Amino acid sequence: MIPDLAFYLLAALTLLCGFLVVANPLSRNPVTSAMFLVLTIASLAGLFVLLRAFFLAAVQVLVYAGAVMVLFLFVIMLLDLGAEERRAIKRLGLLAGGVSVAALAVLVRTAIHESPRALPPAGPPLEGATGSLGELLFRQYLLPFEIVSVLLLVAMVGVILLSKKDLK
Amino acid sequence: MTGAHVGLEQYLVVSALLFSLGLLGVIARRNLLVIYMSLELMLNAANLALVACSSFHHNLAGQVLVFFIITVAAAEVAVGLALIVALYRLRPTTHVEDLTSLKL
Numbered sequence: 001m002i003p004d005l006a007f008y009l010l011a012a013l014t015l016l017c018g019f020l021v022v023a024n025p026l027s028r029n030p031v032t033s034a035m036f037l038v039l040t041i042a043s044l045a046g047l048f049v050l051l052r053a054f055f056l057a058a059v060q061v062l063v064y065a066g067a068v069m070v071l072f073l074f075v076i077m078l079l080d081l082g083a084e085e086r087r088a089i090k091r092l093g094l095l096a097g098g099v100s101v102a103a104l105a106v107l108v109r110t111a112i113h114e115s116p117r118a119l120p121p122a123g124p125p126l127e128g129a130t131g132s133l134g135e136l137l138f139r140q141y142l143l144p145f146e147i148v149s150v151l152l153l154v155a156m157v158g159v160i161l162l163s164k165k166d167l168k
Numbered sequence: 169m170t171g172a173h174v175g176l177e178q179y180l181v182v183s184a185l186l187f188s189l190g191l192l193g194v195i196a197r198r199n200l201l202v203i204y205m206s207l208e209l210m211l212n213a214a215n216l217a218l219v220a221c222s223s224f225h226h227n228l229a230g231q232v233l234v235f236f237i238i239t240v241a242a243a244e245v246a247v248g249l250a251l252i253v254a255l256y257r258l259r260p261t262t263h264v265e266d267l268t269s270l271k272l
Contacts (some may be wrong), residue, residue, distance in 0.1 A: 007174045011182045018186050018209055022193035022202075030201045037205050040186075044212055051179070051223040056238075060215075063238050068208070068245050075249045076201060079256050090198070097195035101188045108184040126226045133231055141232050141252055148239050154256065155243035162250040 007050055011042040030076050034069060041065045054132045179220035187213035200252055200262040204245075211241050 016042040019031045041064045048057035137145055186209060193206025215234045222230025256262065 002266060003182060007178065011178070014191070015185055016181065019187045020210060021205055022189050026177045028199075030205075033202050033205055037208065040209065041212065042243065044216060047179070047182075047216060048219055051219050053219045053234075056215075056219060056231055056234055059235065059238055063242055064212070068242055071245060072201070072205065072248055075253060078253065078264060079201075090196075093196045093198070097192045097201075101192045102194060104188055104191060106185070108180075108187075112180055112184075126223055126228065130172065133235070136228050136232055137235065138230075144236060148236055152243055155247050157252040158185065159246050162247070162254050 010043045010046040010050065014040055014047065017043065031073065034072050034076060038065050038069050052127055055133050107120055176220055176224040180217055183213045183220065186216065189193060198264050200264055203264070204248060208241065219269040
């Protein structure tokens with residue numbers, strides 16, 4: 001019963017904070033959005049814990065709530081966006097957004113409804129602990145792992161190039 | 169569905185709602201940085217769906233995929249924000265409607 005309650009609590013927190021990232025009625029400041037994004041990510045990490053994906057919950061907090069959000073806040077503060085806040089949201093954009101979200105909702109609803117319900121029988125709960133995940137990562141998924149490391153290197157070189165004074 | 173034991177369906181519904189919120193942000197908001205945050209929201213919604221499916225199907229491959237998604241998203245954020253800063257040096261705005269030189 002308690003995990004169920006925790007699920008509903010964390011899900012509500014996730015969706016509420018997600019909504020406040022996108023459309024905060026009180027503040028149009030990007031810093032507020034970033035702060036609510038941190039909260040969204042933290043409650044998502046809570047949902048990961050409920051799903052027993054402990055390693056991913058830790059990575060979520062470390063990488064997303066830590067590194068990525070610091071990067072976001074750093075850039076927001078660097079750009080000095082004081083004058084950017086007050087502009088009306090375009091009606092057309094809001095309308096287009098509403099229509100596409102409704103279309104997506106219908107699509108997902110149909111997909112969930114039509115999908116076969118054959119879940120495997122509830123066995124022992126799957127533990128997403130560091131050990132089992134690491135074993136899989138370094139045996140079966142070794143090549144993608146190495147490719148991702150190269151990708152990170154490429155991204156690092158690209159960022160350094162992009163932040164040079166004159167792009168030559 | 170209400171009051172029932174929390175299953176895969178509930179997680180997928182949360183994930184779909186979160187994805188819709190992200191999509192709404194990308195389309196309706198006009199600040200480049202907020203659009204970027206909404207993109208992160210969509211990625212996180214996909215991650216939640218993958219972890220939920222992996223957990224309920226007793227298959228760890230989904231969690232490995234989420235690990236890769238988080239890594240790639242971090243690289244994407246770094247490059248994207250560097251691009252935004254470079255753009256801001258050229259034209260001091262983060263409002264997408266001020267950046268229309270490629271528009272017909």
